[in-house]
Amino acid sequence: MGNSQNKDALDSALAGKGLRMTRQRALVYEVLMDEGDHPTADEVHRRVRRKMPTISLATVYNCLEKLVECGLIRQVNRDRESSRFCGNMREHGHFHCNICGAVFDVDLAEPVLEQLAPKRGFRVDHFDITFRGLCPACSQEQTAGNRRTG
Amino acid sequence: MGNSQNKDALDSALAGKGLRMTRQRALVYEVLMDEGDHPTADEVHRRVRRKMPTISLATVYNCLEKLVECGLIRQVNRDRESSRFCGNMREHGHFHCNICGAVFDVDLAEPVLEQLAPKRGFRVDHFDITFRGLCPACSQEQTAGNRRTG
DNA sequence: CTAGGTGCAAAAGGTTTGCGGTTAA
DNA sequence: TTAACCGCAAACCTTTTGCACCTAG
Numbered sequence: 001m002g003n004s005q006n007k008d009a010l011d012s013a014l015a016g017k018g019l020r021m022t023r024q025r026a027l028v029y030e031v032l033m034d035e036g037d038h039p040t041a042d043e044v045h046r047r048v049r050r051k052m053p054t055i056s057l058a059t060v061y062n063c064l065e066k067l068v069e070c071g072l073i074r075q076v077n078r079d080r081e082s083s084r085f086c087g088n089m090r091e092h093g094h095f096h097c098n099i100c101g102a103v104f105d106v107d108l109a110e111p112v113l114e115q116l117a118p119k120r121g122f123r124v125d126h127f128d129i130t131f132r133g134l135c136p137a138c139s140q141e142q143t144a145g146n147r148r149t150g
Numbered sequence: 151m152g153n154s155q156n157k158d159a160l161d162s163a164l165a166g167k168g169l170r171m172t173r174q175r176a177l178v179y180e181v182l183m184d185e186g187d188h189p190t191a192d193e194v195h196r197r198v199r200r201k202m203p204t205i206s207l208a209t210v211y212n213c214l215e216k217l218v219e220c221g222l223i224r225q226v227n228r229d230r231e232s233s234r235f236c237g238n239m240r241e242h243g244h245f246h247c248n249i250c251g252a253v254f255d256v257d258l259a260e261p262v263l264e265q266l267a268p269k270r271g272f273r274v275d276h277f278d279i280t281f282r283g284l285c286p287a288c289s290q291e292q293t294a295g296n297r298r299t300g
Numbered sequence: 301c302t303a304g305g306t307g308c309a310a311a312a313g314g315t316t317t318g319c320g321g322t323t324a325a
Numbered sequence: 326t327t328a329a330c331c332g333c334a335a336a337c338c339t340t341t342t343g344c345a346c347c348t349a350g
């Protein structure tokens with residue numbers, strides 16, 4: 001719950017971009033950092049409303065956009081599903097479970113990434129790596145199911 | 151333009167899924183293979199209409215969906231922009247230019263990919279690697295611009 | 301004080317769907 | 326012959342926008 005380290009990071013990041021600190025922005029950032037998961041804008045809205053029932057979805061979108069601009073959070077997209085947001089700013093990939101829909105962070109070996117980037121003339125600013133498949137829980141469940149049904 | 155190799159691949163892939171061959175599906179597949187680029191559904195529609203003026207956008211979407219299901223084409227998403235479609239089924243990544251918006255295929259070294267995948271319990275079925283930055287043309291143009299303006 | 305932010309409701313934009321008529325196998 | 330497919334238009338869903346009011350600095 002809202003530790004002061006997060007608040008400081010938010011303060012200085014906003015100040016660095018000439019943006020104001022507002023209660024809405026603080027709360028949006030807080031719920032993202034508290035859970036450390038990958039909620040949709042709608043889910044963020046739901047969580048923030050528990051602490052500020054009047055906040056609108058549009059404001060949540062606005063806040064998320066500013067936080068992304070400040071480099072405080074990342075936007076994670078899975079095909080055309082709702083965007084998800086993520087407070088982990090270390091370079092990492094994502095794993096999307098095809099059954100339960102959960103999103104997991106995947107650490108990446110740094111040197112490997114450089115080998116992948118296109119050479120000759122391209123200037124790479126950023127990359128995304130997304131894996132899909134079955135998470136440990138769903139994978140295990142499916143195996144158990146197969147065992148049962150033959 | 152519409153070579154018979156493509157047609158054969160389409161025929162057998164559709165048959166394999168119990169789907170019919172229709173003129174619409176053939177044309178959608180054809181324009182994708184002919185150009186070898188990464189058009190949006192809307193752009194595919196525009197191209198196909200040159201050969202079949204009555205085809206609807208909804209049908210193009212339906213055809214694209216079936217072709218993806220058949221494993222004949224891939225859907226390529228860049229954040230929440232329009233989906234793009236790609237006839238190159240080899241395992242590869244994509245580079246999106248932040249200036250001109252063009253999409254380029256990026257070959258990937260196979261052994262590198264295995265090193266990236268999450269271990270312990272995850273079952274990886276698929277992955278996407280997307281790079282962003284400046285393509286050779288835009289990169290060069292920007293460098294030239296900087297030289298001019300100091 | 302006032303530029304920037306919020307809340308609301310409506311619009312936008314891409315994609316999907318329901319339905320009556322058409323067609324490949 | 327008939328299940329699958331097409332074209333159309335309307336629905337859908339996420340995200341963005343315009344505007345009047347509010348508030349942090």
